[in-house]
Amino acid sequence: MTTILDGKKVAAAVGEKVKTALELSEKHGIKPKIAFVRIGDLSDSIAYENSAKRLFGKFGIEAEQHHFPADVSLRQFLNRFREINQDYSVNGILLLQPVPDHIDMKRVIEIMNPVKDIDGITPMNMGKVITGEKDRLEPCTPAGVIEMLDYYDIPLEGKKVTIVGASNVVGKPLSILMMNRGATVTVCNVHTPDLVAETKNSDVIVSAAGVVNLIREEHVKEGAVIVDVGINVNDDGKIVGDVDFEGVKDKCSFISPVPGGAGSVTSSLLVYQLMLATDFQKEPVLFLES
Ligand SMILES: NC(=O)C1=CN([C@@H]2O[C@H](COP(=O)(O)OP(=O)(O)OC[C@H]3O[C@@H](n4cnc5c(N)ncnc54)[C@H](OP(=O)(O)O)[C@@H]3O)[C@@H](O)[C@H]2O)C=CC1
Ligand SMILES: Nc1nc(=O)c2c([nH]1)NC[C@@H]1CN(c3ccc(C(=O)N[C@@H](CCC(=O)O)C(=O)O)cc3)C=[N+]21
Structure with a gap:
């Protein structure tokens, strides 16, 4: 007998954890927000952004979308990306990948605040994946x-x-x-x-x-x-x-x-990681159980 691994069921279970976390964050007057950042119009990235955005909408979580043309200059992009990073109201950032060749990911990652890095791409989070530390955001x-x-x-x-x-x-x-x-x-x-x-x-x-x-x-x-x-x-x-x-x-x-x-599980975890990120940022108000 073969069992089909049902991603929707797993996503629904993650969704329950998100709901609990949202209730707790609301009690503390905290409203999480995600920023999607996309350069260019790759169909894969658009598909992911759309399905993830719909899911955030279902949970009533605010989402900002920042779109840049594929030929945006590195300098222009980095300046704007820095602002999004520093925006106090943004708790998590998803940079859709891959980015065009002229966008130097090393420079982008240098700017990215590890506690807003909800897809775990910064060296800090990657390093914590390697060492198995718990206070991290995972891909x-x-x-x-x-x-x-x-x-x-x-x-x-x-x-x-x-x-x-x-x-x-x-x-x-x-x-x-x-x-x-x-x-x-x-x-x-x-x-x-x-x-x-x-x-x-x-x-x-x-x-x-x-x-x-x-x-x-x-x-x-x-x-x-x-x-x-x-x-x-x-x-x-x-x-x-x-x-x-x-x-x-x-x-x-x-x-x-x-x-x-x-x-199906990927996008539900993105929402969960936004809750984790928000929690990390609001310390010492820890609203998630460990
Ligand atoms: N379910 C989800 O949520 C997600 C799904 N995806 C999907 O997963 C797939 C992989 O994505 P991503 O990792 O970004 O892709 P990349 O193109 O970045 O990497 C593909 C990897 O597969 C290896 N590879 C390619 N062809 C072969 C082959 N014939 N035999 C052995 N290895 C091979 C490549 O080897 P080498 O390193 O030598 O080039 C490379 O390491 C895509 O279909 C993508 O759409 C991606 C992200 C999220
Ligand atoms: N930083 C970054 N992280 C990514 O994980 C990433 C990315 N960039 N760029 C693009 C690729 C592609 N990708 C998809 C994931 C889910 C669906 C998708 O369609 N999901 C459906 C379900 C699909 C299914 O049922 O299998 C859903 O969420 O409802 C599509 C595409 C993520 N990627």
Whole structure:
């Protein structure tokens, strides 16, 4: 029997935590606010911004949107980004990635206040992910994968995990989060000579490569857990993941679909991380339980 990992259910559970946090913050007269910052018009970024904005709206949380043309000068952008950072009313910032090549992320990250960094991209938060410190903001997509595995009581300790994809946004931070849970982790990239050899003996496979049909029946061990993070558009114009869902689903014990899987959890965690960020900023008024 294969269990489908239902991202909507996991997102709803995160939503309950958000509601509790919102009630507590309201008691203290605190109204959190997020700022979306987007340069250019990449369809991936627009899709994420729109779905996340809708979700913030559902919780009655205020959202500001700052859009810049793809050819905005670095200096102009940094000046405005600095102002958004310093705006006392903004508790969390989501910078949609990737940014155009001429926007030097190093300079942007230098400006970003780590306690407003609700997608965990600053060195301070990344460092805390590595050392396992609790007072941190995590990248939402990898955190969502962990949230999903926890929701379904899927253990990581002692498991062999293969992550396909090694980006700063998904693969790399996820590998650390999983190592911190006692997993033995392999991270693959385009140079991996034999992907099947890596995935075939894995208890858990996470694919975050952005390649349609990358993970097929021959990649999967009987009874494996598969989390598909990929969001791609196939030849028929449909949204699909990296995994040949129909081809592998009977072989694994748990599998997340696309849509309705990992992607749904990402935006709900973004809202939760805004609550955490707001809480960190309002110390000593700690309104979230630890
Ligand atoms: N569910 C969600 O909430 C989110 C989903 N996504 C989706 O996840 C996917 C990955 O996103 P992102 O990490 O930003 O993408 P990137 O393009 O930044 O990274 C892709 C990674 O996959 C590796 N890769 C690509 N092709 C192969 C291959 N054939 N075999 C092995 N490794 C491969 C690349 O290797 P190399 O390093 O060598 O180039 C790279 O490390 C995309 O589909 C994206 O849309 C992204 C963010 C959030
Ligand atoms: N700093 C940054 N962090 C990101 O995490 C990030 C980013 N930039 N840039 C763009 C990519 C792409 N991405 C998506 C996530 C969810 C949906 C999505 O459609 N989510 C649906 C559900 C989809 C599903 O059901 O699988 C929802 O939230 O309702 C789309 C795209 C995040 N990204």
